[in-house]
Amino acid sequence: SYELTQPPSVSVSPGQTASITCSGNNLGEKYVWWHQQKPGQSPVVVIYQDKKRPSGIPERFSGSNSGNTATLTISGTQAMDEADYYCQAWDSRTSHVVFGGGTKLTVL
Amino acid sequence: VQLVESGGGLVQPGGSLRLSCAVSGFTFSSYAMSWVRQAPGKGLEWVSGISGSGGSTYHADSVKGRFTISRDNSKNTLYLQMNSLRAEDTALYYCAKHGGLQLSTATLCDYWGQGTLVTVSS
Numbered sequence A: 001s002y003e004l005t006q007p008p009s010v011s012v013s014p015g016q017t018a019s020i021t022c023s024g025n026n027l028g029e030k031y032v033w034w035h036q037q038k039p040g041q042s043p044v045v046v047i048y049q050d051k052k053r054p055s056g057i058p059e060r061f062s063g064s065n066s067g068n069t070a071t072l073t074i075s076g077t078q079a080m081d082e083a084d085y086y087c088q089a090w091d092s093r094t095s096h097v098v099f100g101g102g103t104k105l106t107v108l
Numbered sequence B: 001v002q003l004v005e006s007g008g009g010l011v012q013p014g015g016s017l018r019l020s021c022a023v024s025g026f027t028f029s030s031y032a033m034s035w036v037r038q039a040p041g042k043g044l045e046w047v048s049g050i051s052g053s054g055g056s057t058y059h060a061d062s063v064k065g066r067f068t069i070s071r072d073n074s075k076n077t078l079y080l081q082m083n084s085l086r087a088e089d090t091a092l093y094y095c096a097k098h099g100g101l102q103l104s105t106a107t108l109c110d111y112w113g114q115g116t117l118v119t120v121s122s
Helices: none
Strands: A009-012 A018-023 A033-037 A044-047 A061-066 A069-074 A083-091 A096-099 A103-107 B002-006 B009-011 B017-024 B033-038 B044-050 B057-059 B067-072 B077-082 B091-098 B109-112 B116-120
Touching: A009 A018, A018 A103, A033 B109, A044 A061, A044 B109, A069 A083, A096 B033, A096 B044, B002 B091, B017 B033, B017 B091, B017 B116, B033 B067, B033 B077, B033 B109, B044 B067, B044 B077, B044 B091, B057 B067
Parallel strands: A009 A103, B009 B116
Antiparallel strands: A018 A069, A033 A044, A033 A083, A061 A069, A083 A096, A083 A103, B002 B017, B017 B077, B033 B044, B033 B091, B044 B057, B067 B077, B091 B109, B091 B116
16 A cells, blocks of 8 residues: 655754655655644645645745655744644555654744 | 534444534535544544545545445535444544545545544443
């Protein structure tokens, strides 16, 4: 089955740039979604189709996807961005939705 | 867009439960839907998906043969019938809306409900 791999944790200082990666075989051939989940809350999509931002999501969130790696970048990270982030993709071979294991972003 | 799950609760191993997800704010029949679960302290796990018409359904290997996803477009409601429940099925179950009629690379989850908790224990 298709797997997406994320680092368990990433730390960043306030105002700096955070990068969260998501790796999978030929991932660049698929679209990637990124979801943010704060403690006790439901996930919220912050990036869809690799690099598009839903309305209401701050411009500091951006995405890219090439080769085997997709990246979620948060520029000028704020304390409110501290959350778990999950990448998501579609495995056309099995017709299954796949999630990465999640990355806990700490802003300190 | 609103997604409201219900039907969770405590059930014994081997038992059954049916979850519901009532939706509003969009044309339900025009969008695929999925169930996604999250075990306590763990990550997101996709469980099942269904096309807008209900004609295509998909299930994760971990639940295939035990869970069935369905929908009633006249009632704007998504369902998950869960049979032969196991302790490892204990999780918060979310329903999620997709961005198009079919599950595909271009139409993954764009809205989530609040979840309903399923606990499988004797």
